[in-house]
Amino acid sequence: MNEVLPAGTVRHAFRFEGDAREYFGIWIVNLFLTMITLGLYSPWAKVRKKRYFYGNTWVAGANFDYHGDPVSILKGRLLAFAAFAAYTVVSEFYPRAAYGVLLAAIAASPWLIQRTLRFNAVNSSYRNLRFHFHGGLRDAAVAVWPLALWPILGLLLGADGDVPRTAWHWFALIVPGLAFAASYPRVVGALKRYSVGNAAFGDARFGIDLPYSEMYVIYIAAGIAAFLGLFAIGAVVGLVAIGSPKIGVGLFWLAYLGGIAAFLAYTRSRVANVVFGGTRMAGGVRFVSTLAAGKLAKIYFVNLLAVACTFGLAVPWAVVRTAHYRAEQLALESDGDLDDVLAAIARPVSAAGDQLGEMFDVDLSL
Amino acid sequence: MNGFDADYFDGRSSRCHPVRATVEGTRLTVAGGELALEFGRDEVRVLPTVGHTPIRMALPDGGLLVASDAAAVDESLGIPAQAGLARRLESHSRAIVFALAGVVAGGWAVYLYAIPAMADRVARSIPAASEAALGPDTLAAVDAVLFTPSKLAPEVSAPIAEDFRGLVASAGLPPSTRLEFRESKVLGPNAVALPGGIVIVTDSLVGLVERRELAAVLAHELGHVHERHGARALLRGSLRALVSAAVMGDLGALASLAGSTPAWLLQASYSRDFEDEADAFALDLLRRAGRSPSDFAAALRRLGKAREIDPDSDTHSYWSTHPGLAERIRRAEEAR
Ligand SMILES: [Zn+2]
Helix, strand or coil: CCCCCCCCEEEEECEECCCHHHHHHHHHHHHHHHHHCCCCCHHHHHHHHHHHHHHCEEECCEEEEECCCHHHHHHHHHHHHHHHHHHHHHHHHCCCHHHHHHHHHHHHHHHHHHHHHHHHHHCEEECCEEEEECCCHHHHHHHHHHHHHHHHHHHHHCCCCCCCCCHHHHHHHHHHHHHHHHHHHHHHHHHHHHHHHCEEECCEEEEECCCHHHHHHHHHHHHHHHHHHHHHHHHHHHHHHHHCHHHHHHHHHHHHHHHHHHHHHHHHHHHHHHHHHCEEEHHHCEEEECCCHHHHHHHHHHHHHHHHHCCCCCHHHHHHHHHHHHHHCEEEEEECCHHHHHHHHCCCCCHHHCCCCCCCCCCCCC | CEEEEEEEECCCCCCCEEEEEEEECCEEEEEECCEEEEEEHHHCEECCCCCCCCEEEECCCCCEEEECCHHHHHHHCCCCHHHHHHHHHHHCHHHHHHHHHHHHHHHHHHHHHHHHHHHHHHHHHCCHHHHHHHHHHHHHHHHHHCCEECCCCHHHHHHHHHHHHHHHHHHCCCCCCEEEEEECCCCCCCEEEECCCEEEEEHHHHHHCCHHHHHHHHHHHHHHHHCCHHHHHHHHHHHHHHHHHHHHCHHHHHHHHHHCCHHHHHHCCCCHHHHHHHHHHHHHHHHHCCCCCHHHHHHHHHHHHHHHHCCCCCCCCHHHHCCCHHHHHHHHHHCC
């Protein structure tokens, strides 16, 4: 059924044209090359895969393109690998120091987030115009600072990795965790505001209207559902397991997968719908995202089963079918011809203003 | 005269211009609507393509030509080999089959050999004190899911604890190695060694076997402790999750998470090589402690029989479902 749009409103649905069989070839060849080069090829593989997904994503008669430089990505990955190795070693031998390392990572995160968002924006294009990112370090820090509450409180209260035995132990363990849980929806919302609100297509800035209350509604609902779901699963599986432990274990595993799929699908679809729904561009260009949590949960559940049963070989099939659904449920809307509107609002940014003088590009997204 | 249809984007606005590109001699003309441009054919750069995405051509004026008909572009401009090498490999069926075989073989080797070897190296570098610190955490975790308190009377458990201390001393293990009594509906007659040197024995096992045989089972568990199988298995698991996450991304991490759920913990058994190591250690320890290795054979036989009587009840007892039970019994009997 076609939705009736107001007169003059033009809607362009996104479309993903990738094909699972074709992507399997790309994926396996790149995985093989990554394997025999002991991971050094992985940035090139990443660029190939990104270009496949960008190039196959179409809206309003044109597709996207990705221009990331594999060498920049390699540098970022080596940095991340070194940091992770340091963290593993430190937390293995000095469990108490883990909070300190976590703090250091959080202190560096505004810089990492800003660089990654800028790298991805500048290296994405549509209709031969690059995207840009104007977010500053200060705003990134303002968005993520509540995450630091967790390790700071943990250090202050003297929590360690041991199993809590006294009331104070419990307190020291629970309070930082609660602070983290309470600030998490706000941090997710703030990061979405930061990443969308500072993005631009050419020189046309995106704007976003995203109340934090919406984020809290989503995560509180998801939290309550997960809690009740755990109880229900526990009760049913427990009853079955009394009859037959074998079936009980199998059922538990399926329920566990289903739970993960449902939780991820619900939070991701709701957040995507709210974020896209609140995103605006000059000239009245807007997004409509209509992801259904149930449909997405079914897709995730089947994906997880397929990937687990094929030892990972079904990954290409799984990501392609997810991309199909996500693209199908996203659309651009404008008042009047989109080509005219976009042409009127977006101009290229002169190179001097942005990338030049950039010594060290970082992309830390996996 | 060759040509192809394309979309032209000038790079100064997002406007899409449908055009016809024509190659004549050394010139490329781009024409459509009010647009009429001309470039040197050598100035046009065909960009690398992935899969069946359209061909992109960078023009010297900063513009971009996008054409879906790859054959027509190749015929008129010639797609340079370097723009298509990766793509040809990725779409060549023999290359794909070769890569698939390589990945499966490589993945198999990494999973079976590289990861265990790496995990064992890391495990050896962990100080015993750090591993001992893991013990109480793990005990609390398994207590929550698997166990209920033991109902054994002290006069039953005390002699067993005494045997255990004797074995620990004979094995030269640290005195922090300790025995815990529990009951478990799920595990049935069973004994478990946790990382950090905690051995758990269930009431049903105490009820099933003789005191001498129980000591032999404890010796086997002490083998797991001595060879640090708990920490090694833990490290193998997390390394596997890490590697599959790195290789497959989001989905791989989730799938391997699914593979490491408490559901698997319920059936968790050490790998065959760990069991063999623990068996060999137990037989040796029994001899050193002045006991008989045949006690171990007797314990295995009794556990095997318990399964025959009630095949469904102890599906999760790795003691009895372990493949090669007969082989283990034979080895225990031959070790004199
Ligand atoms: Zn064992």
